[in-house]
Amino acid sequence: MxxxxxxxxxxxxxxxxxxxxxxxxxxxxxxxxxxxxxxxxxxxxxxxxxxxxxxxxxxxxxxxxxxxxxxxxxxxxxxxxxSLLPGDAFARAHIRELSLAIACEIHPLNNLRVLRYLKHTLAVDEAQKTAWIQHWIKLGFTALEQQLAADTTRGHFCVGDAPTMADCFLIPQIFNARRFDVDMAPYPTLCAIEAACNALPAFEQAHPAQQPDAA
Amino acid sequence: MxxxxxxxxxxxxxxxxxxxxxxxxxxxxxxxxxxxxxxxxxxxxxxxxxxxxxxxxxxxxxxxxxxxxxxxxxxxxxxxxxSLLPGDAFARAHIRELSLAIACEIHPLNNLRVLRYLKHTLAVDEAQKTAWIQHWIKLGFTALEQQLAADTTRGHFCVGDAPTMADCFLIPQIFNARRFDVDMAPYPTLCAIEAACNALPAFEQAHPAQQPDAA
Known part of the structure; x- marks a missing residue:
């Protein structure tokens, strides 16, 4: 179980x-x-x-x-x-570096408890909070877009033509970006991967709106 | 090369x-x-x-x-x-979860560019910046101390009696904590692991002070 x-x-x-x-x-x-x-x-x-x-x-x-x-x-x-990590040691590390660029450089900064600290301890207002959220997403997405656009191992997905760990990290972060009104136009490669992923039942059924606890 | x-x-x-x-x-x-x-x-x-x-x-x-x-x-x-990740799938995941608790929940919040944003964009003063740094280290270390103190797989190191990936993450974070004057007394388990690690040449030679670009 x-x-x-x-x-x-x-x-x-x-x-x-x-x-x-x-x-x-x-x-x-x-x-x-x-x-x-x-x-x-x-x-x-x-x-x-x-x-x-x-x-x-x-x-x-x-x-x-x-x-x-x-x-x-x-x-x-x-x-x-x-496999979520297909390929040789270097290919696997590449999938992990894409995942970690989201897991370490974007997501932790916009975690609920961080936003609460900004608001309650540092008296940051709503506009500053939104700017903070968008700043870290844009910074990370700009680098990821550049990295993936130039990447010869990219296919319909972050790496190749089947989803890997990197896509499992990217799609929730794009969902978050849209939720906080980040303009996705500068990231056409990320958006194309998003479309490929969201066409698959595995991604569709994992969407927040499909969960039993969805508000 | x-x-x-x-x-x-x-x-x-x-x-x-x-x-x-x-x-x-x-x-x-x-x-x-x-x-x-x-x-x-x-x-x-x-x-x-x-x-x-x-x-x-x-x-x-x-x-x-x-x-x-x-x-x-x-x-x-x-x-x-x-091996930096010895054991079965669960044991390996445990080493990774300890590593990620530092890589995702502590370190990114105290990254140079985050501290710069706090100072330059949010006009946070030095005392508030230090409090921010210490807050995320203490929060993470408190949970890690609790986790490791209760962990039956812990040995002289985070997991067992040889260093793993988790120790590679813990020691630099403790170095950082000391640099920012975090009181380490509440974390005796982390400090015991630190002592075991720093007795090994692999850790000693990796210390910031031993690097060619050390200030």
Missing amino acids: TTLYSYFRSSASYRVRIALNIKGVAYETAAVHLLNQGGEQLLPAFTQLNPHALVPVLADQGKLLTQSMAMLEYLDERYPTP | TTLYSYFRSSASYRVRIALNIKGVAYETAAVHLLNQGGEQLLPAFTQLNPHALVPVLADQGKLLTQSMAMLEYLDERYPTP
Whole structure:
């Protein structure tokens, strides 16, 4: 039995849902509402699963994992086909570097708890908060667009003609970008990959709006 | 020939130096000074290597890689012994989740360009900046301490009695914490692991002070 503790709009949860769907792994969703009761992820019932107080958490075979990228690596080792990391060591590292450019350079800066710190501790107003969110997305997307546009290993997807780990990271980040009104016109390569991904049931069924806890 | 484009005090560069040393891979350092000339990482000579304008970059066998964690995975696949990710799929994922708790939840928030945005765009003063840096380190370390203290797979190192990828991430983050005067007393488990790591030549020789570009 596999359970994903997640929040429908959490970008990191969305990544893992895509991977579970690509692998064809049946799972249950345990909804953790990030806004109810000041954040259910901060309550003891959840922090005993993950002291970092962050979704998602993956429960599989009686064990718990935190960190979405660790979950994707785990799923890829446990269910090797179809591979999220095809190719030789360098090709695999390339898929990971694209994933990490989102996981490390964009997403953490726009995490809920960071936005709360900006607002409550640094008294940043709504316009400044939106500018902050957009700034880090645009900075990361500009570099990713340049990297992917020039990349001879790119196909319909970030790497080749089947989805890899990199697409599992890119699509939730584009969803986030659109949610925060980032103009996607400067990123035609990213948008073409988005269209290819969202045509697949694995991505479609992982979309926030399709989740049992969707608002 | 292997070249690491790095900055002596960059936490992400420090991780890769440790891994290269553990694997016994000879490499050259190409220094990229993050403060000279407004930041050498922002100059075309560097951004043509990495459009994300971030160190480190690893050049190996005529190919380039960005993102320190992708480099560590690559080195571990290319030079399997000693392994940075020993064990079964779950054990490997556990090492990665510890690494990612630092790579995604602590380090990106205290990156130079983030601190610059806080100062120049949000007019945050020095005291607020220091409080920001310390806040994210303490938040992450508190959860890591709890996680590792309770972890039956922990040994002298984060996992077991030999260094893994997780130690390559932890030690540079502790170096950073000390640099920003974070009181380490609440984290005895992390400090014990730090002592075990720093007794090894692979860690010692990767220390910022030992680098050719050290100030």
